[in-house]
Amino acid sequence: MNLSLASAHANLALVKYWGKSDEDLILPRSPSLSLTLDALSTTCVAEGSTTGEDAVFIDGEKTESERDLNYLRFLKAELGLESGVIVRSVNHFPQAAGLASSASSCAAMAGALVGLSGKNLSLPAISRLARHGSGSACRSVYEGFAAWVEGDDQTSVAQPLESPLLEDISVVICLVSREFKSIPSRLGMRMAQSSPLYEDFIYQCHRDFKEACTALRLGDLSTLGDITERNTLAMNRVNQTARPPLIYPREKTEMICELAKQLREEGIACWYTNDAGANAFLITQEQFAPLIAQRVHSRFDVETIIAGPGPGLEVRHA
Numbered sequence: 001m002n003l004s005l006a007s008a009h010a011n012l013a014l015v016k017y018w019g020k021s022d023e024d025l026i027l028p029r030s031p032s033l034s035l036t037l038d039a040l041s042t043t044c045v046a047e048g049s050t051t052g053e054d055a056v057f058i059d060g061e062k063t064e065s066e067r068d069l070n071y072l073r074f075l076k077a078e079l080g081l082e083s084g085v086i087v088r089s090v091n092h093f094p095q096a097a098g099l100a101s102s103a104s105s106c107a108a109m110a111g112a113l114v115g116l117s118g119k120n121l122s123l124p125a126i127s128r129l130a131r132h133g134s135g136s137a138c139r140s141v142y143e144g145f146a147a148w149v150e151g152d153d154q155t156s157v158a159q160p161l162e163s164p165l166l167e168d169i170s171v172v173i174c175l176v177s178r179e180f181k182s183i184p185s186r187l188g189m190r191m192a193q194s195s196p197l198y199e200d201f202i203y204q205c206h207r208d209f210k211e212a213c214t215a216l217r218l219g220d221l222s223t224l225g226d227i228t229e230r231n232t233l234a235m236n237r238v239n240q241t242a243r244p245p246l247i248y249p250r251e252k253t254e255m256i257c258e259l260a261k262q263l264r265e266e267g268i269a270c271w272y273t274n275d276a277g278a279n280a281f282l283i284t285q286e287q288f289a290p291l292i293a294q295r296v297h298s299r300f301d302v303e304t305i306i307a308g309p310g311p312g313l314e315v316r317h318a
């Protein structure tokens with residue numbers, strides 16, 4: 001039987017995507033920048049079904065989620081797959097870590113379906129397909145750093161960015177909350193638009209993106225870290241001032257943000273970011289990651305995972 005297997009890794013946004021210009025096509029209001037992480041991945045197997053039905057299984061459970069099934073139908077239509085397809089997706093994330101897996105899952109599913117179709121698509125073309133599952137997924141197609149730009153349905157894709165920083169950048173993932181986020185990013189970024197600060201934030205994302213790309217090219221971690229931290233805090237302010245307010249960080253998340261500042265004062269490279277959840281991410285150099293992880297654990301009793309730059313999408317036929 002025709003079978004295809006793909007794997008993709010999660011990515012951490014360094015300049016955030018937090019708003020759409022088109023909700024159906026998933027086009028972003030501003031460009032974003034990310035680092036693919038080696039520690040978190042999804043494997044996805046796609047095979048033709050004998051009964052002709054479509055089905056999606058996530059971590060062994062059949063899902064009835066309209067979002068997942070619509071994405072499968074979208075991929076089939078784009079790739080000209082007419083018979084039924086069964087998709088089995090497994091997340092290799094620490095159990096109940098409260099980390100979003102939509103980026104790696106949607107990128108892996110796009111890869112598996114492309115493999116099943118036998119079509120030879122370019123990475124930007126697969127990035128476009130992944131974007132239709134979840135915006136941030138279009139960046140998980142690439143290893144290391146990726147930039148996703150606005151545009152139309154054909155041109156809004158991610159591209160890889162080279163940087164000397166890939167050699168020793170590290171991320172300490174701090175598992176502040178093991179619960180899944182209460183407000184998913186899809187809804188959160190819609191709510192954020194009610195903030196009076198929203199348009200300024202979108203303007204800032206454009207500026208931060210340009211400056212971050214320059215810092216990447218120059219291998220300037222300190223500037224990149226400063227940009228990421230200020231971009232994150234700007235996103236949090238927009239969320240806090242939305243009507244109704246939207247608050248993702250918890251008390252421990254805020255304390256970890258403070259710790260990043262203290263560590264910098266001690267001469268340790270460390271910058272803070274968060275996504276649409278309570279977990280904190282500390283960006284650093286490989287040499288400092290174990291020390292930072294140890295500090296977070298001993299001060300806040302928070303478990304950590306150390307991640308480095310991850311590989312891009314891999315597709316295999318079986």
Ligand code: DP6
Nearest residue numbers: 013016017134135136185186275276
């Ligand atoms: C805060 O990609 O999950 O992580 O496109 O609606 O599926 P949808 O949203 P999603 O949003 C990610 C938001 C973020 C920032 C980022 O990854 O850029």
